[in-house]
Amino acid sequence: MRVLVTGATGFIGSHLAERLGDLGHEVKAMTRHPDRYRGFGTAVGGDIADPGALGRALEGCDAAYYLVHSLDATDFADRDRVGAESFAAAAVAAGVDQIIYLGGLGDDGDDLSPHLRSRREVEHILLDSAPTTALRAAIVVGDGGISWEILRQLVERLPVMLTPRWVQTRTQPIALTDAVACLVGVLGKLDAADRAFDIGGPEVTTYRDMLITVAHLTGRHRLIVPVPVLSPRLSSHWLNLVTDVDMTTARSLVDSLSNEVVVRDHSIESVVGTEQHPYRPLTFSAAAAAALAAREHRLRSAATHAST
Numbered sequence: 001m002r003v004l005v006t007g008a009t010g011f012i013g014s015h016l017a018e019r020l021g022d023l024g025h026e027v028k029a030m031t032r033h034p035d036r037y038r039g040f041g042t043a044v045g046g047d048i049a050d051p052g053a054l055g056r057a058l059e060g061c062d063a064a065y066y067l068v069h070s071l072d073a074t075d076f077a078d079r080d081r082v083g084a085e086s087f088a089a090a091a092v093a094a095g096v097d098q099i100i101y102l103g104g105l106g107d108d109g110d111d112l113s114p115h116l117r118s119r120r121e122v123e124h125i126l127l128d129s130a131p132t133t134a135l136r137a138a139i140v141v142g143d144g145g146i147s148w149e150i151l152r153q154l155v156e157r158l159p160v161m162l163t164p165r166w167v168q169t170r171t172q173p174i175a176l177t178d179a180v181a182c183l184v185g186v187l188g189k190l191d192a193a194d195r196a197f198d199i200g201g202p203e204v205t206t207y208r209d210m211l212i213t214v215a216h217l218t219g220r221h222r223l224i225v226p227v228p229v230l231s232p233r234l235s236s237h238w239l240n241l242v243t244d245v246d247m248t249t250a251r252s253l254v255d256s257l258s259n260e261v262v263v264r265d266h267s268i269e270s271v272v273g274t275e276q277h278p279y280r281p282l283t284f285s286a287a288a289a290a291a292l293a294a295r296e297h298r299l300r301s302a303a304t305h306a307s308t
Helices: 011-022 051-058 076-093 114-129 146-157 176-185 207-217 232-242 247-256 268-272 284-307
Strands: 002-005 026-031 042-045 063-066 098-104 132-137 160-163 195-198 223-226
Touching (some): 002 011, 063 076, 098 114, 098 176, 132 176, 146 207, 160 207, 176 284, 195 268
Parallel strands (some): 002 026, 026 042, 098 132, 160 223
């Protein structure tokens, strides 16, 4: 199949494009700067704010992955709403058979954060406007992911953590390899048409337990003390101070960390798994170990390249 991957330079998009290529698909990687693209596939210029460019990027594609979000902008909800509407219209006009979108977990009945509400709004726009398969995930654990990097850096930099209440929130993280497997697994599947699926690892955990697991994997002992008086604003300043995440992104993420994000529907297992090869996602501990190993490999490779 000929497949367009938006966000191909990003954390998930870059791995997805490579995996699609491994499976024999023709990959078009949409980027605003095609001359700088060094990832897998053929770079095509495109921007969700430019309907004409979207049409050219989608031309001849059988399917398209929508992995775009504007989390680092204060008006992210408006940008993402307009982007989803433009992309859906362009995909329909181009005759694309399937859009595959990765959004966020969270119950519609909950008081969702602005970030999660925006993710759900984009999902609804795509499902209502074009043939779409939506996947909903919590933290995707892999080297380079923003949420994973926050966990890793907190453990690395703080022997004692006076943490906000959200460290007790339940969540269901998924390994990068499993998220990519689900994204690839629904491609071209008739039973995945016009549906939304929850995806996650095999266990429900908390941010506190994840911090403890990462500390154990890295040979560190960390004392974690929740402090109820840390407001979302103070909490986002805390993340911005201790980690590399920018303030706008930190605020958007912190607002979402109080929402429980767990898998309620396990029907994805019958779509991407078979009796011979059932869907068996990695535990958080295994996913975290893989992310740490990938980071170590990346740093070693960069050091070797710099010395030659």
